[in-house]
Amino acid sequence: MTSAPVFDAKIPEAASPKVEFISLSHLNPSTELNPIPTRGIDLKYFRHYVRSLEEGGYDYTLLPYGAASADSFVVASAVGQLTERIRPIVALRPNTTFPLVGAQKLATLDQLTEGRAVVHLISGGSDAEQARQGDYLPKDRRYARTSEYIDLLRRAWTEPEPFSHEGEFYRFDDFGPGFAPYGSPIPISIGGQSDEAFQVGGEKADIFSFWGEPLDDLRGEIDRVHDIARAAGRTTLPRIWVTFRPIIAQTDELAWQKAHEYVAKISDTFGKAAYGKQRFITAGSPQNVGSQRALSFAEKSELYDRALWTRTAAVTNAAGASTALVGSPETVAAAILDYVDRGADLVSIRGYDTLADAVDYGKHVLPLVRQELAHRAATGTRGTLQAEHLGNYAEEYRRHATAGQA
Numbered sequence: 534m535t536s537a538p539v540f541d542a543k544i545p546e547a548a549s550p551k552v553e554f555i556s557l558s559h560l561n562p563s564t565e566l567n568p569i570p571t572r573g574i575d576l577k578y579f580r581h582y583v584r585s586l587e588e589g590g591y592d593y594t595l596l597p598y599g600a601a602s603a604d605s606f607v608v609a610s611a612v613g614q615l616t617e618r619i620r621p622i623v624a625l626r627p628n629t630t631f632p633l634v635g636a637q638k639l640a641t642l643d644q645l646t647e648g649r650a651v652v653h654l655i656s657g658g659s660d661a662e663q664a665r666q667g668d669y670l671p672k673d674r675r676y677a678r679t680s681e682y683i684d685l686l687r688r689a690w691t692e693p694e695p696f697s698h699e700g701e702f703y704r705f706d707d708f709g710p711g712f713a714p715y716g717s718p719i720p721i722s723i724g725g726q727s728d729e730a731f732q733v734g735g736e737k738a739d740i741f742s743f744w745g746e747p748l749d750d751l752r753g754e755i756d757r758v759h760d761i762a763r764a765a766g767r768t769t770l771p772r773i774w775v776t777f778r779p780i781i782a783q784t785d786e787l788a789w790q791k792a793h794e795y796v797a798k799i800s801d802t803f804g805k806a807a808y809g810k811q812r813f814i815t816a817g818s819p820q821n822v823g824s825q826r827a828l829s830f831a832e833k834s835e836l837y838d839r840a841l842w843t844r845t846a847a848v849t850n851a852a853g854a855s856t857a858l859v860g861s862p863e864t865v866a867a868a869i870l871d872y873v874d875r876g877a878d879l880v881s882i883r884g885y886d887t888l889a890d891a892v893d894y895g896k897h898v899l900p901l902v903r904q905e906l907a908h909r910a911a912t913g914t915r916g917t918l919q920a921e922h923l924g925n926y927a928e929e930y931r932r933h934a935t936a937g938q939a
């Protein structure tokens with residue numbers, strides 16, 4: 534058990550006043566719990582999925598990208614047409630698309646969705662995965678390319694006159710003015726946790742994203758990216774996105790039963806290499822720092838803070854977002870608020886039972902977080918949710934967490 538911090542009425546200084554929710558969109562019902570061999574899009578399911586996200590009150594949906602995945606731009610365009618409000622976040626690897634073409638596609642998506650497009654730039658965490666699509670640059674150069682890419686995206690969207698460019702990675706003549714976004718600039722997010730990711734993200738990104746980490750470690754990383762932004766002379770700091778895979782049930786005890794069942798199934802799936810994406814994940818020690826960090830947290834402890842559980846990272850070699858938050862909706866909402874109190878203002882949640890969980894979070898978790906933030910806005914004080922649902926800061930929770938364990 535971790536000793537409980539004080540959850541009094543004073544709103545922490547670093548707390549974000551507002552939070553928006555993200556969830557990744559799934560194209561078919563295959564999950565790590567129940568893998569279904571498929572290479573395709575189940576259109577009925579996908580339609581239902583994105584509409585459920587919109588009805589559930591999420592603000593954004595991430596369309597991930599991999600060499601063998603569906604194309605994130607095409608999927609994002611479909612999301613736009615299937616929904617009215619939710620904002621598609623296109624994961625884009627610069628190696629796949631010339632920057633001016635990327636700018637054009639994003640501006641087109643933005644116009645087609647009346648200003649809802651967001652881009653998440655992926656510099657590439659695995660040399661082998663990059664090589665599958667002909668990209669042989671080492672990672673530090675890939676981030677240097679991302680930096681040039683960001684400049685060109687923004688110029689392509691805003692330059693009123695034709696311009697030419699000769700940089701380290703790109704060269705062209707007499708481009709523009711290009712196709713413009715719908716209205717305000719399209720937000721640019723960066724994923725990655727290497728030093729290079731921090732440098733580019735701190736200097737240039739509108740959003741910087743993380744996978745779920747222990748609270749103090751995450752706060753240290755937020756300070757790091759914000760310090761780089763300040764040193765670059767920025768007055769608007771990057772917004773902070775943090776991602777979790779919550780496992781919820783009516784009570785903490787039931788959530789822990791579910792968590793133990795889930796991890797056995799996930800471990801089995803990964804042991805058999807039965808989940809689609811796995812073929813494309815490098816075996817052994819991952820090259821991307823985000824996964825290395827997740828594995829090192831998992832090695833040190835299974836449980837951190839109020840409800841952060843790392844076993845799911847350990848059994849999947851931390852391939853993609855993998856750390857869980859376990860508990861009742863109240864405990865998980867309180868745990869999310871702990872991150873909001875540390876400065877996170879974009880919270881991405883996606884379950885292991887993907888569609889059912891997205892619906893459950895929409896009904897039971899999002900409203901609790903929003904209620905608390907509304908209470909804070911109205912009263913200038915913190916509500917009682919975090920003080921009342923202590924999770925791992927209380928003895929009983931730890932008993933549930935270890936029940937049935939060897």
Ligand SMILES: Cc1cc2nc3c(=O)[nH]c(=O)nc-3n(C[C@H](O)[C@H](O)[C@H](O)COP(=O)(O)O)c2cc1C
Nearest residue numbers: 597598624656657658724725726727730821822823
């Ligand atoms: C929220 C989030 C979403 C991500 N989505 C993708 C994705 O769709 N495709 C992908 O290849 N990598 C994705 N990544 C992984 C990293 O961006 C990638 O491994 C990074 O470019 C290199 O890692 P490093 O800087 O941590 O070493 C994502 C990372 C985060 C934090």
